[in-house]
Amino acid sequence: MDRIKSFDDLKSLRDDLVKAKNESGLTRVSVSMATCGIAAGGKEIFEYFKEKLETEGLENVEVTQTGCMSYCYAEPTVEITSPDGISRIFGDVDKSRVDEIITKYIENDEIVEGLITKNYINVNDISQKEGS
């Protein structure tokens, strides 16, 4: 990344990045790849997702890695975020579940097995103007 020259430049960069993310129109597949996720097979799932999406010809889906999602009991875990920001987490993901997630959930919004209900509030989602 190019050198950020000032605090104002940093804030503008942040605004640009937020805008780009909201307007990307992409579905994001995020695979948990902390040590626990990798030990449970996260890397294979990551590669398989990329492979399968290509053979299915789905171009507006991005596959990325992330750290520990805290659901260690259900690794490998995957978070799918739709272009309008709705995200769901699936656990115990194996290759057949990847197939299901792609053909049923991503293409058709159909919930498949392994859904984990998010059970927390993330401070990133609390608007700063609210103050509390």
Added chain:
Amino acid sequence: MSYRKQVLVCVGPDCEDSGAKLLKDNLEKIIKDKGLKNEVKVAKTGCFGCSRTKGPMIKILPERTLYIGVEYNDLTRIVEDDLINNKRVEDLLYRDPKTNELKQSIEDVDFNKKQIKIVTRNAGSIDPEKLEDYIEKDGYLALGKCLTQMSREEVIAEIKESGLRGRGGGGFPTGLKWEFAYKSPGEKKYVVCNADEGDPGAFMDRSVLEGDPHSVLEAMAVCGYAIGSDEGYIYIRAEYPLAIERLENAIAQAKEAGLLGEKILGTDFNFNIQLRLGAGAFVCGEETSLIHSMEGERGEPTSKPPFPAASGFWGKPTNVNNVETYANIPVIINRGAKWFKSIGTEKSSGTKVFALAGKVNNVGLVEVPMGTTLREVIFEMGGGITGGKKFKAVQTGGPSGGCLDEGDLDTPIDFDNLIERGSMMGSGGMIVMDEDDCMVSVARFYLDFTVEESCGKCTPCRIGTKRLSEILNKITNGNGTLEDIDKLKDLGVVIGDTALCGLGQTASNPVLSTMKKFNEEYMAHVIDKKCPAGQCTALLQYTVTPDKCIGCTACARVCPVNAISGKVKEKHVINQETCIKCGACESACKFAAIFKG
């Protein structure tokens, strides 16, 4: 083909017992009978986190309606009213216990929102190898704000006001620590991050280092600005290679972007960070040992005072904080001390990350506001005990902590309450035990660990912990006496009072707390020579129950030491002297004729 409605049935391990699987099957049948199979999908989902009091639960999409305590008799109504006529079944909705309001959807219920992710806000949602992802989540804005809008004194005042206390276990007020380093005279000062995370079963810091490395870098830079330092070190255990890789990557990226290094964000502030790797010594999690290890010496503690804030790395003022403590800093700067103080309890503000492990269904990390009870963490977020067994104890604080029992479950977790109850919060390890765990064996495990890790410098720890470990091994081998129990108590107290550092000072906590709360188990081991939990093999006996034995010889054939005698169709007998208590016979017997006890 898209479904008009989707019904999610919670089939978590707890709900499964209350018939959730059967409920799902019945629901599917009703839907099929009503001809709705192509319009409505029924799917199994994981635990909603309610703990048994509210299950079974059903969630309907797309409205996100949540029904609780659903029984077989309710299913037809749900199908007819909600699925067909789009009318919510009001008497199945969740009623908030505090406000008495009906809550329509899962997003509004309180029991699902007891966790607040501050420290783990980004881990799990950003790519830790992309600086852009961190910036998109307001990364480095706190550093920018400090450098351009706040004086060093204002930064320290903000951290002091927030009430943040050290998350590594000591609980020392962070702002005050920074102020000491700030006030210490001298041009050269250092910022150190303790990323050694030595407690067995603790992985909170690892998740931040692997999932959100930039948050630590940013916080260290803020600290550097505040105390007047331009050089930072992260002391990280070598057993975390992925975290090391991601940190090195993050440091390089930050430098390239002008967020670390010279003239950060165009200001006059310089700050560089390097890594120093540990080499497997638990004692190096203690700050003075850590500093000596960084200096190239053997990791041994030195007496405090002087504290590192006055004289630390290379004798210069040094601020040492834990990973989790640092991870809170950017959020405090961005949102303000007042906001941070509004979470948690009066004396312990903010959240704490716990690594929930052991006999719980949902092992993993939970981040809860201070003041959340142990019961909520273990039975709601943790999903209860595996296999439906009975809760026995929870060990908190690693080798420095103690065990808490059923009577302590409603204790609000914070720095002071757990100490009052005979344990401590420590760095956040929380190991849950059930009826099959032997508390004497647990104490022995921790003492064996401490003996291995003692640096040997001071006599109370070097010799004292060894003696404690020997006595505990004696007891679990069936050779303990009542005198040994007294010795454990006396020795435990003396070691705590006289050891040089925290490792020795807290080494006897596991023994003393289990002796206090589980005295009957110690007595059983020493007087009856029995292990009530059935874990200490030396105190177990495998015997053949003559009434059940049909002489099939299956046990004799698998015994690795030929300890079982008996002819075909005759009752078999196990020779107790030869038996090595491996349990192979019990597994092989199809007639439940082998008794373990």
